[in-house]
Amino acid sequence: MRHIMVLNAKGGCGKSTLATNIAAYFANEGANVALADYDPQRSSLDWLERRPDNRPSIAGVAAFEDGLRHVPRTADIVVSDAPARSHGKELTDLVRHAETIVVPVLPSTIDMQATTVFLQELQKVGKVQRKQAKIGAVANRVRDNTLIWDELDEYLTKARVPYIASLREAMNYVRAYTRGLGVHELPEYLAWPDWDDWDPLASWLKSKRSQP
Ligand SMILES: Nc1ncnc2c1ncn2[C@@H]1O[C@H](COP(=O)(O)OP(=O)(O)OP(=O)(O)O)[C@@H](O)[C@H]1O
Ligand SMILES: [Mg+2]
Secondary structure, three states: OEEEEEOOOOOOOOHHHHHHHHHHHHHHOOOOEEEEEOOOOOHHHHHHHHOOOOOOOEEEEOHHHHOOOOOOOOOOEEEEEOOOOOOHHHHHHHHOOOOEEEEEEOOOHHHHHHHHHHHHHHHHOHHHHOOOOEEEEEEEEEOOOOHHHHHHHHHHHHOOOOEEEEEEOOHHHHHHHHOOOOHHHOOHHHHHHHHHHHHHHHHHHHOHHHOO
């Protein structure tokens, strides 16, 4: 069973957006996917409740209540949505269930500073030090031709974790969430720029580079 966790202690950077989209992406690839929500805000589980019956099904797991106990044995992939403000023992416990950690970062000075502190803490977690979990950063809500985007791009290029992809800011993410879909399930004429954005992230997640 493959474990992918979307994690950043900074709130609002796109953890639930990425987790739901990763889950939908792999479900459409034919994988048996479980989506584990560690956040009592339940954003991922709310999304799942909106999911239409005619789309590949995804099993929801209320991990904030009792961890991964109710993940179906048949699951090929578990995608976990972590809560904001995960630090200390809570962070160590969360990472215990992850072999791949996707860290979304917004183009904002506050977010970059918070992510620096978070990555320092994450890299001190024993499992990460032992390279039993691989980390990848994803720029999220990017707008071309803005100074702050250039700063984020430079920040992630120099970061001590691999810089995997950048996802543009798009209403498609809001629309998809509302309908219980991933951007890959929106019509191509609407979502092709987002599909292009996702290619490097999807390839990384499917490759050995993202696995210990
Ligand atoms: N690429 C994007 N384009 C447009 N809107 C986005 C994008 N990514 C996220 N959003 C929006 O930003 C807001 C925060 O995203 P999300 O809830 O996924 O973040 P989060 O990290 O899970 O937040 P929290 O820390 O509260 O759990 C949401 O309204 C979401 O729709
Ligand atoms: Mg969330």
